[in-house]
Amino acid sequence: MTALSLPELLTTLRHTVGDTHVLTEGDLSAFEQDWRKRTRGKALAVVRPGNTAEVAAVVKACAQAGVSIVPQGGNTGLVVGSIPDDSGTQVLLSLQRMNAVRHIDAANLAITVEAGCVLQNLQQAAEQAGFLFPLSLGSEGSCTIGGNLGTNAGGTQVVRYGNTRELCLGLEVVSAQGEIWHGLSGLRKDNTGYDLRNLMIGSEGTLGIITAATMKLYPLPAAKLTAWAAVPSVAHAVELLGLAHLHLGAGLTGFEMMGQFALSLVDKHYPQLRVPLWQDTPYCVLLENSDTESEAHARERFEHVLELAFERGCVSDAVVAESLSQARNLWHIRDSITLAQAEEGLNIKHDISLPVSAIPEFVAQTDALLEKEIAGVRLVNFGHLGDGNLHYNVQAPEGSDNAEFLRTQEDRVNTLVYDTVKRFGGSISAEHGVGGLKVDTLPDYKDATALGLMRQIKQALDPQGILNPGRVVRLD
Ligand code: FAD
Numbered sequence: 001m002t003a004l005s006l007p008e009l010l011t012t013l014r015h016t017v018g019d020t021h022v023l024t025e026g027d028l029s030a031f032e033q034d035w036r037k038r039t040r041g042k043a044l045a046v047v048r049p050g051n052t053a054e055v056a057a058v059v060k061a062c063a064q065a066g067v068s069i070v071p072q073g074g075n076t077g078l079v080v081g082s083i084p085d086d087s088g089t090q091v092l093l094s095l096q097r098m099n100a101v102r103h104i105d106a107a108n109l110a111i112t113v114e115a116g117c118v119l120q121n122l123q124q125a126a127e128q129a130g131f132l133f134p135l136s137l138g139s140e141g142s143c144t145i146g147g148n149l150g151t152n153a154g155g156t157q158v159v160r161y162g163n164t165r166e167l168c169l170g171l172e173v174v175s176a177q178g179e180i181w182h183g184l185s186g187l188r189k190d191n192t193g194y195d196l197r198n199l200m201i202g203s204e205g206t207l208g209i210i211t212a213a214t215m216k217l218y219p220l221p222a223a224k225l226t227a228w229a230a231v232p233s234v235a236h237a238v239e240l241l242g243l244a245h246l247h248l249g250a251g252l253t254g255f256e257m258m259g260q261f262a263l264s265l266v267d268k269h270y271p272q273l274r275v276p277l278w279q280d281t282p283y284c285v286l287l288e289n290s291d292t293e294s295e296a297h298a299r300e301r302f303e304h305v306l307e308l309a310f311e312r313g314c315v316s317d318a319v320v321a322e323s324l325s326q327a328r329n330l331w332h333i334r335d336s337i338t339l340a341q342a343e344e345g346l347n348i349k350h351d352i353s354l355p356v357s358a359i360p361e362f363v364a365q366t367d368a369l370l371e372k373e374i375a376g377v378r379l380v381n382f383g384h385l386g387d388g389n390l391h392y393n394v395q396a397p398e399g400s401d402n403a404e405f406l407r408t409q410e411d412r413v414n415t416l417v418y419d420t421v422k423r424f425g426g427s428i429s430a431e432h433g434v435g436g437l438k439v440d441t442l443p444d445y446k447d448a449t450a451l452g453l454m455r456q457i458k459q460a461l462d463p464q465g466i467l468n469p470g471r472v473v474r475l476d
Pocket residue numbers: 035070071072073074075076077078081082095115136137138139142143144145146147148149150151152153154155156204205206208209210211338339431432435468471
C-alpha cells in the first residue's frame with residue numbers, strides 16, 4: 001500500500017466523514033486544551049466521525065499516512081490523555097457525534113450505547129426504562145461512556161457497583177489496523193479465551209478505539225438516604241466505614257471522606273451551597289444507603305449505624321437529608337471540590353489507592369512530611385474512602401504564585417507522596433489513569449515485569465504505534 005501524504009490524508013478524511021467534520025481552523029481549544037488548563041496541544045485536524053465504519057476508515061487512512069490518533073470523548077480527563085501533543089501532526093478523533101442509545105434489553109438488564117453518549121444521558125435513558133445505571137462522577141454532564149471505559153472510571157458508587165469495568169458486558173472496538181471487533185455481547189459468562197474486553201477497558205485509547213458498549217443495568221432502589229457526618233479523625237472515618245459495611249451490607253452505595261480544607265474551598269468559592277458541619281471538625285463523611293424495600297426500612301438501618309457511631313465516638317455530629325433535594329445538595333457539595341480547587345488555582349493532584357486499613361497512618365505520615373518540607377503547604381484531601389481511594393491534592397501556600405509552585409515543587413511533592421504510597425502498598429493511579437501526566441513516573445512505581453508485559457501487548461496490538469502514543473507506556 002502506498003503511503004499517503006498529509007494533504008492526501010486530509011482529503012481522504014474529508015471525503016470519509018464530510019468536510020464540516022474535519023476541523024483545522026478556528027478556535028479548537030475545547031479539543032486541544034486539557035480540563036485542568038495545564039497543557040495545550042495542537043492537532044493536525046479534529047476529526048468527528050458519525051459511525052463505526054467511518055472510525056474504521058479514518059484509522060486505516062491515518063495508518064497509511066503514518067499519522068497517530070488521539071481518541072477523545074468529553075475531554076474531562078485529568079491526566080493529559082485526551083489532547084494531542086504540540087507537534088501539530090496528530091489527528092484528534094472526537095467520538096462526540098456517536099452518541100446514540102442503540103438498544104435496551106430489559107430482560108437481560110443491559111443497555112447498548114455508542115461511545116460518545118454522555119454519561120448523564122445514559123443514566124437518564126436507563127431511568128426512563130425503569131432501571132439504574134450506577135456509574136456516577138462529578139463530570140457526568142460532559143464525560144462520555146467511551147472515556148469512562150477508556151479510563152475505567154470510578155466515581156462515587158464503586159463501593160457497591162464497582163468501577164466502569166465491572167459494569168461492562170461487551171464492546172465494539174476499532175483496532176489499530178482499522179478492523180472492527182464486533183464484541184457487543186450481552187453475555188455475563190464467556191470463557192472463550194483471552195479477555196479482550198477487559199484489556200481494552202482502562203487502556204486510555206492506546207490499544208483500540210471503543211465505538212460502542214453494552215453496559216449492565218440494575219433495578220432502581222426503592223429508597224435512597226444520604227447522611228453527612230462530622231468525624232474526629234481519619235481513623236474514625238475508617239471505623240464508621242466498618243460499621244456501615246456491617247450493618248448496611250449491599251445497601252451501602254456511597255462512602256466519601258472530605259478534609260476540612262477541601263470543604264473550606266467549597267465554602268469560599270460557592271458559599272450558596274452552605275457546606276454543613278465543616279468548621280469544627282477535621283473531616284466530614286458523606287454516606288449513602290440504598291434500600292430495595294422502603295424508605296422507612298432504609299431510615300431505620302441508617303439511624304442504627306449512626307447511633308452506634310455516636311456511641312463509639314467515631315461521629316461527633318451528623319445530618320440526614322430529609323428530601324431528595326437536600327440529598328442532591330449534599331452530593332453537589334462533594335462534587336464541587338474539584339471545581340473549587342480549580343478556582344483556587346493550579347494544583348497538584350494525587351489519585352491514589354491504598355488498603356483502607358493503611359489510610360489513617362498514610363495520611364498522618366504524609367501530612368507531617370509535606371508540612372515539614374514545604375512551609376504553609378495546603379492539603380486538599382478527599383475522596384472515595386469506601387474504595388481506599390484518596391484524592392490527596394496539594395495546593396500552593398496561600399498568596400504564592402501557583403504556576404511557580406508547580407514548576408519548582410511538583411516533582412519533589414510527587415516523589416514524597418508516591419514514595420509513601422509505595423511503602424504502604426498502594427497505587428499511584430486509582431481511577432483517573434496514567435495518560436501523559438504519569439507515563440514517565442509509572443516505571444518508578446509499577447512492577448517491572450508487569451510494565452514489560454504491558455509494552456509487549458502494546459507492541460502486538462499497535463506495532464505502528466499510532467494509537468495515543470506517549471500515553472500509559474512508552475515503547476522507546
Ligand atoms: P476523555 O477525557 O475525552 O478521555 C479520557 C481518556 O480516554 C483518554 O486517554 C482518551 O484517549 C480515552 N478515550 C476517550 N474516548 C475513548 C474511546 N471512545 N475509545 C478509546 N479511548 C477513549 N474520574 C473518575 O474516575 N472518578 C471521578 O469521580 C471523577 N470525577 C471527576 C470530576 C470532575 C469535575 C472532572 C473534571 C473529572 C472527573 N473525573 C473522574 C475524570 C474524568 O471525568 C474521567 O476520567 C472520565 O472517565 C473521562 O471521560 P471523557 O469522556 O471526558 O474522556
